[in-house]
Amino acid sequence: MRLAALLSAAALLLGSAADAVPKVGSPAPAFSATDSAGQAVTLSAYRGRFVVLEWTNAGCPFVQKHYQGNMQALQKEATAQGAAWLSVISSAPGKQGHVSGAEADALTRQRGAAPSKVLLDPSGTLGRLYAAKTTPHLFIVDPHGTLIYAGGIDSIASADVDDIARAKPYVKIALAEAMAGLPVSEPVTPPYGCSVKY
Numbered sequence: 001m002r003l004a005a006l007l008s009a010a011a012l013l014l015g016s017a018a019d020a021v022p023k024v025g026s027p028a029p030a031f032s033a034t035d036s037a038g039q040a041v042t043l044s045a046y047r048g049r050f051v052v053l054e055w056t057n058a059g060c061p062f063v064q065k066h067y068q069g070n071m072q073a074l075q076k077e078a079t080a081q082g083a084a085w086l087s088v089i090s091s092a093p094g095k096q097g098h099v100s101g102a103e104a105d106a107l108t109r110q111r112g113a114a115p116s117k118v119l120l121d122p123s124g125t126l127g128r129l130y131a132a133k134t135t136p137h138l139f140i141v142d143p144h145g146t147l148i149y150a151g152g153i154d155s156i157a158s159a160d161v162d163d164i165a166r167a168k169p170y171v172k173i174a175l176a177e178a179m180a181g182l183p184v185s186e187p188v189t190p191p192y193g194c195s196v197k198y
Contacts, residue, residue, distance in 0.1 A: 053138065
């Protein structure tokens, strides 16, 4: 009887750990993932730099909205200032957005995108580790490895490219504040887009 109770308690603890959502202000979840070139990429390798994690799916209209120039501009601005930008594809095989490494690289070239790396996460392990819900869904990790932002790219949850100019650019502001040594004024915002296709 006591053993069953202990096992039940252990299962609950393990379940809650697996379902844990990373908390802004806490260490960002460590990971090792494979990039589009087949190389292992770890978060720890970027210690000392800002890191932006961007969940993406080329078939999603919300992603397509931002890849008409907005996402590329953010990527180029961030990396020009020394940040690493990691685009993550967590679409499972057979689901919308799933691509091979070669297809991911072709897509990057075709869109004029400028991520530091594209991480392939067909098992959804990395996506679930960060509780990524939508494409796009963005996270910022500071040079000490602390998660300092989680949420939407901006404030208008639509697939209309005309809304970008009117929206509050959450990620752009958060990165600028953090790089200036200021606290992020809005560290958690609602993500919007298509559901991640786990």
